[in-house]
Amino acid sequence: MSTTSNPYRGFRFPAEIINQAVWLYHCFSLSLREVELILAARGVVVSYETIREWSLRFGRAYANSLKRRRPRPGDKWFLEEVFVRIRGKLHYLWRAVDQYGNVLDVLVQGRRNTKAAKRFFRKLLRGLCYVPRVIVTDKLASYAAAKREILPSVEHRQSRYLNNRCEVSHQPARRRERHMRRFKSAGHAQQFLATHSPIHNHFQLRRHRLSASEYRATRDRAFNSWRDATGVPLVG
Template sequence: MTSEPVTYPGYRFPAEIISYAVWLYHVFGLSFREVELILAERGVTVSHESIRQWCHKFGADFARKLRRRRPKPGDTWHLDEVFLRINGELHYLWRAVDQHGVVLDILVQGRRNAAAAKRFFKRLLAGLRYRPKRLITDGLRSYGVAHREILPEVKHRSSRHLNNRAENSHRPTRRRERQMQRFKSSKQAQHFLSSHAMIYGHFRPRRHLMTAAQYRRARAEAFRVWRQETCVQIAA
């Protein structure tokens, strides 16, 4: 019996091509037209608009599957927020990472007051079903309010200098924001960044803490999980 490539219902291109396009877009910071060019060089003729639709639909689905596969987060959570200017209005990107630099969740909000902080805390706890032993934040007072009301039993350190891990995790977002010439809406920013944080992070282990052999094993495992979760396999 001959083998046939797996396809997604309603899509004429094989799953391997679609998942490859999504991978290129999120991992390497390429535009849709650049992904179109790479696929064209490989003999695949597809428009950048189709690639946009793939990344919008399948990017979120792949990220959701990867999120289910990630290990239990560390017990120290770093929380930080940075501003995003969307259509001339100021928004804030709230982000939480553990002590290993793994992104736990992100949330785009229009405020950074106590209500916004509590909303982010509740989202974190609902999505992870774990509670940390320690929280590290910057000096924003809103974190203190949310901590006292939602996680009073957790130790809380407020220090700008201890929170570099969360601040550094914003760098990929800033690069994509510039490349995309800013986000067009808070909904678009939330949708894209939720997918990007998970897919990009999946292929970015802490290489500086690994030997070459350890990194190659981690990379191979990342690809194995990606192929499994995107159903890129040959159907017998």
């Protein structure tokens, strides 16, 4: 968050409460009404519609701030697209992660042809400003066509089975899609997932690969990064 001005100025609730509500909503599979109930249990009476407005206003800023502060992602990218049905019409959610499971970017599009693949590649490169060593995709021909034009020198591996890392990364979005009873529009899906993916991913710490002490240290670093990104400490 910007240090030159106070983005929370003029709000009735303290910045700590706003921060906590947005964190709860995007870090866990909670509805807006469930976040309202959790806050009410702690003596904070606020409507779910207000929490929605906080998420829209501050969530994307938090997500962008986290992305700016993260270490440089890995050089091996896994790309995958899954279908998303919005108001009866089929769309596709494109996602890229690195070899460490960090979400690099997401994009909701109406097609999965070569033009759509090129658009996603360009969005990735524009946001990350470097070229990967390897990209791993399924056997969709659009990836190969786009890669030949945009990333001709990059190694490309295509397999149904090498891309599990990205397929697993889609699961939180799938849970939220069901919880929200599907997205209302392609713009709504893009707006929500562009916020949700960086925040949720920031706290996915691969606990199964860490000892208890390593996990606690990693968790503390994640909370410190969150505090720096939002400018507000988490409510204890």
